[in-house]
Every structure is written in C-alpha cells, then in structure tokens.
Amino acid sequence: MEPKLSKNALEVAQKRYLRTDMRGKTVETVGEMLWRVAYHMAKPEVQWASNGIVMEVATKFYERMVEMKMVCAGKAMFEAGNPGGTGQLSSCFVLPIEDSIQTIFKTLGDAAVVHKNNGGTGFNFSPVRPHGDKVKNVPGAASGPVDFLKAYSAALAQILQGAKRQGANIGILNVDHPDIEEFIELKSQDGTIKNFNVSVGVTDEFMRAVAEDKYWNLVNPRNHEVVRRVKAKTLFNKIAEAAWKTGDPGLMFLDTTERSNTVPNFGKLEATNPCGEIALFPYESCNLTSVDLARHLKRKGGKEEVDWEELRKT
Numbered sequence: 001m002e003p004k005l006s007k008n009a010l011e012v013a014q015k016r017y018l019r020t021d022m023r024g025k026t027v028e029t030v031g032e033m034l035w036r037v038a039y040h041m042a043k044p045e046v047q048w049a050s051n052g053i054v055m056e057v058a059t060k061f062y063e064r065m066v067e068m069k070m071v072c073a074g075k076a077m078f079e080a081g082n083p084g085g086t087g088q089l090s091s092c093f094v095l096p097i098e099d100s101i102q103t104i105f106k107t108l109g110d111a112a113v114v115h116k117n118n119g120g121t122g123f124n125f126s127p128v129r130p131h132g133d134k135v136k137n138v139p140g141a142a143s144g145p146v147d148f149l150k151a152y153s154a155a156l157a158q159i160l161q162g163a164k165r166q167g168a169n170i171g172i173l174n175v176d177h178p179d180i181e182e183f184i185e186l187k188s189q190d191g192t193i194k195n196f197n198v199s200v201g202v203t204d205e206f207m208r209a210v211a212e213d214k215y216w217n218l219v220n221p222r223n224h225e226v227v228r229r230v231k232a233k234t235l236f237n238k239i240a241e242a243a244w245k246t247g248d249p250g251l252m253f254l255d256t257t258e259r260s261n262t263v264p265n266f267g268k269l270e271a272t273n274p275c276g277e278i279a280l281f282p283y284e285s286c287n288l289t290s291v292d293l294a295r296h297l298k299r300k301g302g303k304e305e306v307d308w309e310e311l312r313k314t
Contacts (some may be wrong), residue, residue, distance in 0.1 A: 002031040003066045017077040019084065037072060038062035040081030060313075069295045069314050073288040075118060088117035090285035092168070092273035099127045099222060108152055111169075115159040120168035122280065124201065124271040125149055129222040130178035145173055146182050153193050166195045168274035172252055174201035175235065178218045178227040184238050187246040197274060199250040200239055210236045250276065 005013065010030065019028045019036075028036070035058075042058035064070045071077070079085040093114050095107045111121045129135075131144025149171045157166055173183040186198055209216050209232035216232040219225065239249060257269050257279045269279035273286040280286060291314055298307040 001066050002029060003034070003068055005030060016074055019082055031066060033077065034065045035062050036081040037077055038065060041072075041076075064314050067295065068292055069310070070289055070291045073286075073290075076287075078118070086117040088114075088119060090119065090287055092120040092122065093285045094122040094271045094273065094280035094282055096282035097123050097125050097127055099129055104128070104148055108155060111152065111156060112159060115156050115167035118167070119285075120274040121156075122170045122172070122271045122273050123149075123152070124172040124174070126172070126174040126177050126201065126270070127221050130220060130227065131182070133220065133222060144179050144182075145177065146179055146186060149183075149186070149196065149198075150190070150193065153196050157195050168197070169195055170197045170199060170272060170274045170276065172199050172201050172271050174254070174270075175203065175206050176217060176219045178220060180218065180235070181230075181238065184235075184242050184249055187248040188242055197250065197276075198248045199252045199272075199276070201252045201254045201270065203253075204255040206232060209233075252276070 013030050013033070014026055018026050018030070018033050021027050038061035039054070039058045041061055042054045045054045045057050046052050065072070072080070073091045075091040076089045079087065079089050095110055095114075097104065097107060107123070111123075114121050125145035125148060128145040128148060129142045131142060131147065132140050133142040133144075135141040152169070152171070156169065159167060173180055177183070180200065183198065184200065186193060206216060208214075213231070213233050215229045216235060217226045218228050218230065220227050239251070243249060252272065254270065258264070260279075261269050267281050269281065272279050277288060278286045291311075293306070293311075296307050296311045296314065297304045298310075299305075
C-alpha cells in the first residue's frame with residue numbers, strides 16, 4: 001500500500017528518506033520505506049511482549065503512517081531498519097557547555113559524532129566567561145562565548161550529513177551575559193554562521209525590566225560580579241531589530257520553560273533542540289513525531305469534530 005503524496009512530498013521523500021544503492025538509485029518506494037520503519041520500531045515486542053506480537057504492532061504502526069495520520073521524525077524515517085544507516089534514531093541532542101577549554105572542546109567532539117550520525121545539537125554558551133576576561137590571572141585572555149560559537153560553527157560545517165546537508169544547531173546566550181550585545185549582532189555582522197540558529201535566553205525579570213524601562217545588570221558568570229548596566233528596553237530593541245534584519249536571534253523564555261520542567265530535581269532546562277520544539281537536559285535527545293490532527297476529524301451534525309477514538313489509536 002502506497003500513501004497518497006503530492007509531487008513535492010514525493011521529491012522530499014526521495015531526496016532524504018528512501019534507500020539508495022551505491023549508484024544513488026532509489027531502491028524502495030515510500031510505502032516500502034514506511035513498512036521498514038514500522039517493522040523496525042516494533043522489534044522490541046520480541047523482548048517485552050510475552051507473545052512477541054511484532055507483526056501486529058508493526059501493522060498498526062504502518063497503517064497510521066501510510067494514512068498520513070502520523071509520521072516519525074525524518075531521522076527515524078531514514079535510519080530505522082536501514083543497513084546503510086548509522087543506527088542513531090534520535091534527531092538532536094543538547095550538549096553541555098562549561099567554562100574550560102577542556103570541556104568546551106570535549107563537547108565539540110561529542111557534537112561532531114552526533115553530526116556524523118546525521119543529528120543536530122543545541123548549546124547554551126552562558127557559562128563561558130566574557131571576551132577579554134582574565135584566565136589564570138592573565139588579563140584579556142578569554143575568547144568569550146561568541147568566539148567559541150564561531151569555532152563550533154566552522155568545525156561542524158565540515159561534516160556533510162549523508163553527502164546531502166550540514167547538521168543543524170542552536171546557540172543560546174542568556175540575556176545577563178556581558179557579551180550579549182555582540183551575540184545579538186552575530187548574524188548581522190558575520191555571514192559565515194549558516195549552520196546555527198541563535199536565541200537569547202530571557203527571564204521574567206528581564207521582560208518586566210523592559211516593560212518598566214529599568215536598567216539591567218550584565219553579570220560575569222565566572223565570579224558573578226556585575227560588569228555593567230544597560231537599559232533593558234534598549235537591549236530588547238536591539239534583539240527586535242536584529243531579528244527583523246536576519247531572522248535571528250529568537251527568544252528562549254527560561255522561566256516559562258522551567259515552570260514546565262516535570263523533573264526539576266534533575267536539573268534546569270537551559271537549551272533546546274536546534275529548532276526549539278523541546279527543551280532538553282545535557283545529553284538528552286529529542287524523539288519527534290508529527291500527528292496530523294486534520295486527518296482525525298469526523299462529521300457530526302453538519303460540523304467537523306475531532307474523532308477522539310482515532311486520535312487515541314494514533
């Protein structure tokens with residue numbers, strides 16, 4: 001059974017998800033690809049179900065996808081059951097940033113492995129001391145988070161995923177970091193950063209300061225000392241103008257995110273996957289699925305309403 005796809009959708013599937021031979025010729029249809037994914041995803045039933053209902057679960061999964069009521073993330077569509085894949089089904093990871101050369105470049109190495117396996121990465125660079133700060137009592141030696149983001153971008157740009165594309169990233173810097181203005185202007189001034197989205201991490205306190213036209217403290221993360229004070233509204237206007245010019249930076253609402261943290265004792269949520277769908281802890285991955293609500297409707301009394309039973313099955 002083959003799903004009904006538009007010409008554009010079929011071209012995307014052929015370019016990104018369908019298996020090819022050594023000459024680049026497509027060797028499976030979209031329906032065959034969906035069955036490959038469904039069967040692979042159902043394999044755990046061998047271990048976890050007493051009757052090993054692999055085919056039953058795979059068939060249910062396949063029917064949902066072939067009717068386009070749901071589809072897995074593109075990463076899983078390519079990788080699941082694909083002998084030519086890497087086996088990494090998760091799309092993207094958040095990786096930790098700490099204020100030391102050793103850990104910064106260890107994280108870059110981990111990110112390179114994620115990208116080699118066709119994933120993307122998210123980082124919050126706020127722990128890094130500001131540009132020009134001292135290092136081991138040597139004044140003016142620190143590179144700062146923007147320089148390290150540029151280094152990450154340059155290094156990860158060398159990894160071509162599946163000979164088709166560069167991996168995606170997001171870099172976040174909190175609004176109280178002394179280098180925040182340089183970060184805001186990053187995309188306006190540097191045309192080389194093409195594989196990173198950037199977002200400013202903002203707090204409720206900052207947004208109140210904007211509304212009330214108050215001053216805002218910029219704080220060195222190394223020693224928590226206030227470096228200087230700026231008008232919050234001026235800073236917010238710079239964010240808005242840069243976003244209007246280039247599409248970046250976005251905003252990550254840190255307090256709003258943390259209020260939705262279901263396991264706060266585990267840690268704080270300070271970064272997201274590259275497109276911002278989900279906040280993650282360090283080394284946590286996102287596993288995305290799309291559900292098409294429009295395909296879960298039924299007519300009742302001359303009106304469309306959600307078919308809750310169909311949605312439950314999906």
